[in-house]
Amino acid sequence: MPRPTRLSIAALTEIVTGIFLRAGLNDIQARSVAATIVAGERDNCKSHGIYRIAGCLRTIEAGKVDPAAEPELQHDGGPLIRVNAGGGFSTAAFSVGAPVLAEQAAAQGIAALVINDCTHFSALWPEIETLTEAGVAALAMCPSYAAVAPSGGTAPLLGTNPFAFGWPRPGRHPYVFDFATSIVARGEIELHRQDGRTLPEGWAVDAEGRPTTDPHAALAGAMLPFGGHKGSAISTMIELLAGAMIGDLTSPEALGALGSTALLPAHGELIIAMSPARFAAGRPGDPFARAERLLDAIAGQGARLPSERRFAARAAAMRDGIALSAEEMAMLEELRAG
Amino acid sequence: MPRPTRLSIAALTEIVTGIFLRAGLNDIQARSVAATIVAGERDNCKSHGIYRIAGCLRTIEAGKVDPAAEPELQHDGGPLIRVNAGGGFSTAAFSVGAPVLAEQAAAQGIAALVINDCTHFSALWPEIETLTEAGVAALAMCPSYAAVAPSGGTAPLLGTNPFAFGWPRPGRHPYVFDFATSIVARGEIELHRQDGRTLPEGWAVDAEGRPTTDPHAALAGAMLPFGGHKGSAISTMIELLAGAMIGDLTSPEALGALGSTALLPAHGELIIAMSPARFAAGRPGDPFARAERLLDAIAGQGARLPSERRFAARAAAMRDGIALSAEEMAMLEELRAG
CATH class of the missing domain: 3.30.1370.60 (Malate/L-lactate/L-sulpholactate dehydrogenase, NADPH binding domain)
Structure with missing residues (x-):
């Protein structure tokens, strides 16, 4: 397995801010969105980290957010x-x-x-x-x-x-x-579906409102x-x-x-x-x-x-930088290229 | 089974207020405590109804509440x-x-x-x-x-x-x-103990902090x-x-x-x-x-x-009065007699 790339918080902030500026966000929008995404990555909250960039860009491209607000x-x-x-x-x-x-x-x-x-x-x-x-x-x-x-x-x-x-x-x-x-977060049910695992009882109902442990049925129903x-x-x-x-x-x-x-x-x-x-x-x-x-x-x-885990991850990131995998670095490069 | 006694909300309020005035509470204390207890009884929240009078009196007698506050x-x-x-x-x-x-x-x-x-x-x-x-x-x-x-x-x-x-x-x-x-409320665990029933999983730990379904162990431990x-x-x-x-x-x-x-x-x-x-x-x-x-x-x-059940009970109480059992009426009489 290749070693992760380590970026300082400032370096990742610059990259993510740049992606959003290039996508047309004004300064306050780009900087505030980037700061929040980098905070997620810094605290090892991957579900609120750079993984979120694509959804933000999709919403900007769909004209559902005003980039100049x-x-x-x-x-x-x-x-x-x-x-x-x-x-x-x-x-x-x-x-x-x-x-x-x-x-x-x-x-x-x-x-x-x-x-x-x-x-x-x-x-x-x-x-x-x-x-x-x-x-x-x-x-x-x-x-x-x-x-x-x-x-x-x-x-x-x-x-x-x-x-x-x-x-x-x-x-x-x-x-x-x-x-x-x-x-649970919706992503948890997605993960169970991807891994072919059944859900614990009490997580979801199917489209007819019946309790279900089938992640497909849950995604078609309700959490x-x-x-x-x-x-x-x-x-x-x-x-x-x-x-x-x-x-x-x-x-x-x-x-x-x-x-x-x-x-x-x-x-x-x-x-x-x-x-x-x-x-x-x-x-x-x-x-x-x-x-x-x-x-x-x-x-x-x-x-x-x-939040104890977040604070421990933060201390590590401030000391050693934020660790990003080769796939994550490739994703960032692709997003930077637009 | 004897038919319950039906008291109007005003009549029960007068009785309960009288009990607290006689116990030495000043007017604002007696009226506000009575109004809350009668509201519980009216809405068929028995755990917050006249059952609470004795605990209030015990606390007054112990000198732990200032009756003239x-x-x-x-x-x-x-x-x-x-x-x-x-x-x-x-x-x-x-x-x-x-x-x-x-x-x-x-x-x-x-x-x-x-x-x-x-x-x-x-x-x-x-x-x-x-x-x-x-x-x-x-x-x-x-x-x-x-x-x-x-x-x-x-x-x-x-x-x-x-x-x-x-x-x-x-x-x-x-x-x-x-x-x-x-x-759950602590009273629920008491009820399980009285009835000799085990507790559902996840309700309590024993005095050593281990999960327990034994109500005795739960009462000695923690909810x-x-x-x-x-x-x-x-x-x-x-x-x-x-x-x-x-x-x-x-x-x-x-x-x-x-x-x-x-x-x-x-x-x-x-x-x-x-x-x-x-x-x-x-x-x-x-x-x-x-x-x-x-x-x-x-x-x-x-x-x-x-709260739907409470509102339904309230409508019935306002229409038909508050239903009190023979035991409850006897308890009230005893509290009135002091």
Whole structure:
């Protein structure tokens, strides 16, 4: 097996940014999309790394994202901040809204950022980490495509609706989770199909709404939510808050609007930020110290904190560079050549 | 079998309020606790109905709740509202804070209510419904007692940490869920023990942290979170936001402070309210109509919306009165006699 190529984070960022600039994205779009993709690759989240470039390019070529979009900030000084992505990528809109969100949360205690009219492809944890670095706790959520049947239901309706949270830990990596509210990502079912393996019970229903362990039948049917009716309720909450409430598309509306899951969905996103320093002001004890005792007790039982693997991969990438296989380097070369 | 006694909601409210007034609670404490207990009984949530009176009285008698507490509102006009319960019940503090929370959310888009220094015994859905009646969406959460092992862990650390959400549906009952982030309520494990049944796999670990299906071993060990590592992450988030962040006790701290699970825990609570009208302002479409399409599509698949059973029981209670068995009536008589 050939040795992997090792690229510095800066070098990979330059390559990926260049691919998107050449595809016609303006500066803020290209840089924000590239930063998110490189963060995925750096943290060894391959499903959100350079593998995503092709889908982004396909969506640009199909005219479903505005490559020249300039995110528009709308803020009246209160705790509700809106960025209209103008049909551009969510990452660009977030880069405009995040500093205002963190500032307002620090000043007022709680604030919310709404992103509207965006094309979405990104994991939520890079956004969460931007906010924890600014010293605030954050919750983020968004719809996606109708792909998941509600608990007790029979057909795709809810999205895989990611739910993410972060808590700042001074001097350490933050406590961060970011997961799909489906029992698994759709890619997991694809992998089972490719490998000819049956699915575990409880992952999916077929096109008639019957439980199935056949990955083909599952892909023609619907995935199920994590955690039974509780996960289904949380996924529904995400449709209501980060779809209906923010005046943007729910997952069935997003699928209806685009008519295909081969392109990236257009919808909105909701991020809530809270300042522990403000919430705990005047109260006994230090909120960060109290949190450390809890998190240390979790780790002390041998339970893994979420994102630990990502942080370990990040440390390795910062030390040794990002390792890319010969196939990955060839893919990058092809994308650069256009 | 003798026919149940049927009491009107007003009549049961008077009886339960009288019990708490005679136990020494001041007016706001007695009325708010009684209203919550009667709401549980009315909705046939027996686990949060009159069965809870004895535990409240035990906690009052033990001197662990201040019967004369007057909740103190702290609000500087911003989106962060605090009510110090002064060692009284959370229900009284909520009754003071809720109107301000709803008003601020309607005016500013998002607002948060922190309740500190309260004794907690109540389900969260009565609070959620107070807010949806005021036209705002709401999220509520609180720690409880260390009773649940984190996913991958071996010992009680997290609470059963309830997570509740509501969305207002004009002219209809709201969309409301309220569930423990443990896989089941502790009472379910008690019931299995009483009935001599083994537990399903995945509910609990024994005192050595090994998976168990023996209810005795489970009660000496720890429950597990719902939904594996995802539910565990949400439960941890609740400890961080509604414990550490608000300057109040986490579940292990609450157990440590009281030293017993036979009395009601003292800690805080966090409620976030958001105004769909404000969040959707200026956006195409009506957020409430968009939500109805989603919720109708869920019900149209034959999937149950959360709280439907409660609303059906409520309609029956409002029509026919609340049905109480001879044993329940005898219990009430005994509590009245003191």
